[in-house]
Amino acid sequence: MHVGVKEVRTLNTRIKQIKDRIEEISGQSRGAQVTPTVTPTVTPTVTPTVRALLELLHKAGESGSTEIRKAFRLKDRVHVHKSYLQPALQSGYIEMTIPDKPNSRLQKYRLTDTGKRLLESMQK
Numbered sequence: 001m002h003v004g005v006k007e008v009r010t011l012n013t014r015i016k017q018i019k020d021r022i023e024e025i026s027g028q029s030r031g032a033q034v035t036p037t038v039t040p041t042v043t044p045t046v047t048p049t050v051r052a053l054l055e056l057l058h059k060a061g062e063s064g065s066t067e068i069r070k071a072f073r074l075k076d077r078v079h080v081h082k083s084y085l086q087p088a089l090q091s092g093y094i095e096m097t098i099p100d101k102p103n104s105r106l107q108k109y110r111l112t113d114t115g116k117r118l119l120e121s122m123q124k
Contacts, residue, residue, distance in 0.1 A: 053084045054119050062108040
């Protein structure tokens with residue numbers, strides 16, 4: 001690989017800028033007092049749609065997509081999947097009864113232990 005003089009100069013200029021920035025940052029931190037970061041206990045934020053889904057599954061046990069749509073009087077399958085099921089699945093609040101076949105017509109959803117604990121904490 002051949003590197004020209006122009007590229008070397010550009011790299012040297014960039015290296016100098018980085019070194020200057022590192023020195024500037026380390027100079028600022030020398031006199032600064034470091035305080036520990038306090039992490040508060042965070043209650044996860046749950047959207048109203050996910051909360052409604054969790055409450056439905058708590059009452060029903062297991063429900064399929066069609067049953068969920070009927071319970072909420074919704075017709076759009078994609079909307080239910082994106083706004084209700086996906087966020088709850090990704091957060092670990094619900095799980096599929098047939099995880100190996102996510103597109104199965106027999107697919108149902110149920111609360112996980114995490115989802116049950118979350119519901120209990122929200123009802124207190």
